[in-house]
Amino acid sequence: MSAGTNRNIKNAAFSLCEYAGVPLLYLAATPLLVKGLGLDLYGLWMLINSIVVMAGTVNLGFGDATLRFVSVCHGRGEAAPIVRGIRTVCSISLLIALISGLLIFLSAPLLVNFVLKIPSQFSAVAIQSLELGAVLFAIHMIGSVFTATFCGYERYDLSAFYSLGTRGTILIFAVLLTLHGQGLREILAAAVLISLIGLVMQGNMVHRLIGASPWRLQIHRDALKTIFGFGLYACLQSTGEIIFTQADRFIIGIMLGTSALGVYSVCLQLAQCIHAVQSAGFSVLFPAISRSTQATSSGNLPTEAKRLILLNVAISFALASPIILFGDAILAVWMGHDFVAQGSMVLRLLACAFFVMSMNVAVHYILLGTGDIKFVSFTNILAGAMSLLTTVMLIPVVGIHAGAMGRFMYGATVSLNFSRLPKAVR
Numbered sequence: 001m002s003a004g005t006n007r008n009i010k011n012a013a014f015s016l017c018e019y020a021g022v023p024l025l026y027l028a029a030t031p032l033l034v035k036g037l038g039l040d041l042y043g044l045w046m047l048i049n050s051i052v053v054m055a056g057t058v059n060l061g062f063g064d065a066t067l068r069f070v071s072v073c074h075g076r077g078e079a080a081p082i083v084r085g086i087r088t089v090c091s092i093s094l095l096i097a098l099i100s101g102l103l104i105f106l107s108a109p110l111l112v113n114f115v116l117k118i119p120s121q122f123s124a125v126a127i128q129s130l131e132l133g134a135v136l137f138a139i140h141m142i143g144s145v146f147t148a149t150f151c152g153y154e155r156y157d158l159s160a161f162y163s164l165g166t167r168g169t170i171l172i173f174a175v176l177l178t179l180h181g182q183g184l185r186e187i188l189a190a191a192v193l194i195s196l197i198g199l200v201m202q203g204n205m206v207h208r209l210i211g212a213s214p215w216r217l218q219i220h221r222d223a224l225k226t227i228f229g230f231g232l233y234a235c236l237q238s239t240g241e242i243i244f245t246q247a248d249r250f251i252i253g254i255m256l257g258t259s260a261l262g263v264y265s266v267c268l269q270l271a272q273c274i275h276a277v278q279s280a281g282f283s284v285l286f287p288a289i290s291r292s293t294q295a296t297s298s299g300n301l302p303t304e305a306k307r308l309i310l311l312n313v314a315i316s317f318a319l320a321s322p323i324i325l326f327g328d329a330i331l332a333v334w335m336g337h338d339f340v341a342q343g344s345m346v347l348r349l350l351a352c353a354f355f356v357m358s359m360n361v362a363v364h365y366i367l368l369g370t371g372d373i374k375f376v377s378f379t380n381i382l383a384g385a386m387s388l389l390t391t392v393m394l395i396p397v398v399g400i401h402a403g404a405m406g407r408f409m410y411g412a413t414v415s416l417n418f419s420r421l422p423k424a425v426r
Contacts, residue, residue, distance in 0.1 A: 007154060007288075010156075010157075011154055011156040011157075011284040011288075012156075012280075012281045012282075012284045014156035014157045014159070014160040015156045015159070015160065015280040015281065015283050015284055016277065016280040016281050017160050017164065017280075018156070018159060018160035018163045018164055018280060021160075021164050021168065022163070022164065022167045022168060022171065023269065023272070023273050023276055024273075025168060025171050026171060026269050027269055027270060027273075027334070029171055029174070029175050030266055030269055030334075030335070031334065031335055031336070032175055032178060032179070033045075033174065033175065033178055034262065034266065034335070036178035036179065037178065037183065037184060038262075039258070039259045039262030039263060040118065040119055040122055040257075040258040040259050040262060041122060041125070041183065041184045041258075042262045042265065042266075043253065043257075043258035043259060043260070043261035043262035043263075043264075043265055044116075044118065044122070044126055044129060044184065044253075044258050044261075045129070045184055045187070045188075046249060046261065046262070046265035046268075047116070047249055047250065047253050047258070047261060048129060048130060048132075048133035048136075048188070050246040050249045050250065051104065051130075051133055051134075051137055052133060052136045052137050052140050053140075053246055062089045062092065062093060062144075062145060062148075062227065063144040063145065063147070063148045064148070064286075064368070064373075065089075065227045065228070066085065066086070066089050066145055066148040066149060066152065066227065067148040067149075067151050067152045067286065067287060067290075068152070068286070068287075068290050068368070068371075069081075069082075069085050069152065069223075069226060069227050070082055070085065070086075070148070070149055070152025070153060070287075071151075071152040071153075071154070071286075071287035071290040071291045072290055072291070073085070074152060074153055074154075074291060075290070075291035079210070079211065081223060082152075082210055083210050083211070083212045084218070084220040084222075084223045085220070085223040085226070085227055086145070086149055086206065086210060086214045087212075087214060087216055087217070087218040087219075087220070088218065088219050088220050088223045088224050088227065089145050089227060090142065090145055090214050090215065090217075091217045091218060091219050092219065092224075093141055093142050093144075093145050094142060094217070096141065097137075097138035097139075097141040097142055098138065100137065100138070100141070101134045101135060101137050101138030101141075102134070104130070104133070104134035104137055105130075105131050105134035105135070107130075108126075108127045108128075108130035108131045108134070109127050111130060112126045112127050112130065115254060116253050116254060116258065117253065117254065117255075117256070117257035117258065118257070118258055119258075122258075125183060125184060125185060128185050129184045129185055129188055132185065132188035132189060132191070132192055133188060135192050136188070136191060136192055136195060139192070139195045139196060139199055140195070142199060143195070143198070143199050143202055145214075146162075146199075146202040146203060146205075146206050146214070147159050147162070147163070147202070149206050149209065149210070149214075150162075150205075150206075150209070151283075151286075151287055152287055153209060153287075154284070154287050154288065154291070155209070156284060158205060158209075162198055162201065162202050162205070165198065166194060166195060166197075166198035169194050170190065170191045170194050170195070173187070173190045173191075173194065174187045174190070174191075177190065203215060247384070247387070247388055247391070247406075248264075248387075248391050248402075248403035248406055248407065249261060249264070249265065249268075249403075251388075251391050251392060251395065251403070252264050252395070252400055252403055255395050255396075256395065256399065256400060260399070260400050263339075263342045263343055263346070263400060264346060264400045264403055266335060266339070266343060267331075267343045267346045267347040267350055268350060270323065270330070270334070270347065271323060271347060271350035271351045271353075271354050272350075272354060273319070274316065274319045274320050274323070274351060274354040274355060274358050275354045275357050275358040275361070277315070277319060278312060278315060278316060278319075278358040278361040278362075279358075279361050281315075282308065282312065282361045282362045282365050283365055285308070285362065285365040285366055285369055286365045286368045286369050287369070288369065289365075289366060289368075289369025289370060290368075290369050290371070302422075302425045305362075305363075305366050305421060305425050308362045308366070309362045309363060311362070312358070312359060312361055312362035312363075313359050315358075316355055316358040316359045317355070319355075319358070320351050320352070320354065320355035320358070323347065323348070323351040324348055324351045324352060324355075327344060327347045327348045327351065328340050328344050330347075331343055331344060331347060345401060346400055346401050346403070346404055349401055349404035349405065349408070350403075350404040350407065352404075352408060353404050353405075353407035353408035353410075353411055354407070354411075355411075356408060356411030356412055356415070357407065357410060357411030357414070358411075359411075359415075360411065360414050360415055360417055360418075363417045363418055363421055364376065364414075364417060366421065366424065366425065367417060367420060367421070367424050370424045370425065372420060372424045375417070375420045376417065379413065379414050379416045379417050380414060382413055382416075383409075383410045383411075383413035383414040384410065386409045386410065386413045387406040387407060387409050387410035387413075388406065390402070390405055390406040390409040391403055391405070391406030394406070
């Protein structure tokens with residue numbers, strides 16, 4: 001086995017631990033959290049998590065752009081440009097994080113009182129929770145740059161260590177606080193403190209990795225031009241993904257209320273594992289292919305691409321089939337028999353949607369690795385628009401099932417990426 005293949009396998013294993021580890025913990029903790037918080041506050045917490053995830057899009061796509069920039073420079077053996085690039089992105093990300101975080105913080109009362117359908121008895125808690133969520137949003141935006149640096153160096157072990165450590169600790173504290181009668185405000189306050197500690201630790205590790213402090217505020221024009229050129233399209237691509245992964249929660253929360261959002265979010269926790277496992281395992285293709293394009297010989301990429309896609313489809317089928325066939329039994333054991341009537345159909349529909357979406361994972365990262373970000377951003381924006389339109393139109397007709405149908409539409413549309421593959425790997 002070659003050194004490159006061995007590295008890719010190790011990185012895939014660490015990435016899988018990172019992206020599958022926390023969802024598995026959430027699956028185990030969800031019954032306790034739903035019982036302790038209630039469906040309304042649990043749904044609000046999932047909505048806040050969606051806001052935090054949106055940091056990657058608001059950050060102009062600098063996460064993916066940084067990953068590619070670092071991996072390309074690392075493939076060339078150039079260290080100085082990496083330092084300039086990281087400092088540039090950190091400086092801009094800090095400014096964007098402060099501005100956008102403040103806007104979310106100030107908008108919390110408006111969102112609770114006029115946008116989201118939240119029972120009046122939870123209004124005060126909801127406002128304070130969204131304010132804490134704004135702080136988490138800003139922290140996550142800066143942390144995404146450090147995570148991208150680890151992945152650009154193909155150090156998925158570091159990315160997994162900090163992600164699992166931070167997110168796992170937050171979840172453990174959430175369960176403990178819930179068991180001791182505490183609520184959503186206390187959970188989010190603990191999350192802010194843990195995330196800050198994790199951010200400082202990440203920054204120190206990046207310092208050791210690049211041999212310079214990433215906290216020094218500098219903007220280098222050449223680095224910014226290179227990163228922004230890729231980042232602009234990465235931002236568009238991320239916008240489409242955010243619509244796919246988060247917009248349905250906002251729409252359900254606004255049109256149907258946080259209780260319905262709670263039911264939908266519980267089912268989503270399980271179904272999204274179909275895609276998360278695939279995304280984790282194949283994400284290592286992005287930096288690996290980016291680096292290999294700088295080498296004199298990149299191997300037989302077309303043949304490898306076919307093998308990876310076949311493997312991708314096989315794993316998708318293996319993960320989705322049990323949920324589609326035995327969804328009721330899984331829900332009964334996991335959440336109790338009373339929950340089956342509420343979540344049975346939406347779980348199956350979500351599993352079908354994620355099955356279609358997960359079959360596109362390998363080709364997605366192959367295209368990113370070859371630098372074809374423009375086409376990927378186009379398909380993601382188109383898919384996001386189709387998903388959003390489908391969800392909004394169908395909610396009055398089929399309720400929370402519309403969210404799953406919107407995700408199915410996203411997966412079907414983004415399959416256009418397959419048409420681009422022959423040109424990208426030739």
